[in-house]
Amino acid sequence: MKNTTLLFGIALIVLIAGGFLYFSGNNNVTGKVINNEEGTLKNGQVNEIALSMKDYNYYPNTITVKEGETVRISLDSSIYGCLRDFTIKDFGVRKYLKTPDDYVEFVADKKGTYSFACSMGMGFGKLIVE
Ligand SMILES: [Cu+2]
Structure with missing residues (x-):
């Protein structure tokens, strides 16, 4: 049970970090x-x-x-x-x-x-x- 919670937590952090990188990569487009x-x-x-x-x-x-x-x-x-x-x-x-x-x-x-x-x-x- 504990391990599942931990894995879920890690997955969530990865998703949030990934999403942040994705959006910050697209925000500055001023080409x-x-x-x-x-x-x-x-x-x-x-x-x-x-x-x-x-x-x-x-x-x-x-x-x-x-x-x-x-x-x-x-x-x-x-x-x-x-x-x-x-x-x-x-x-x-x-x-x-x-x-x-x-x-x-x-x-x-x-x-x-x-x-x-x-x-x-x-x-x-x-x-x-x-
Ligand atoms: Cu290069």
């Missing part, structure tokens, strides 16, 4: 694409993208930019762990973005679909240059 609306980017302006975290991955995890644009990507404060080590191999990008003010910047000088990821490949997404 936003700045200056990325069709036609709003002026000549010489940088396309700024701030990624967020959702379901243990980058959010949004598909980014579309125009060929020739200078793209600046930062990671907001919801992103933690190795996902802050941001890479886009095809554009030679790899940087540990310690704070939301840190960013990577590159020129999207070739059309195509490329992947971005954390350095370990756990978080990943698509960068489409059109």
Whole structure:
């Protein structure tokens, strides 16, 4: 009887903790694409993208930019762990973005679909240059 109560108690704690992690993981989603609306980017302006975290991955995890644009990507404060080590191999990008003010910047000088990821490949997404 005692053991059953104990097990039930443990199960309850695991459920509550799991639920808390699940919801806290989704609360901070502020992923936003700045200056990325069709036609709003002026000549010489940088396309700024701030990624967020959702379901243990980058959010949004598909980014579309125009060929020739200078793209600046930062990671907001919801992103933690190795996902802050941001890479886009095809554009030679790899940087540990310690704070939301840190960013990577590159020129999207070739059309195509490329992947971005954390350095370990756990978080990943698509960068489409059109
Ligand atoms: Cu990783």
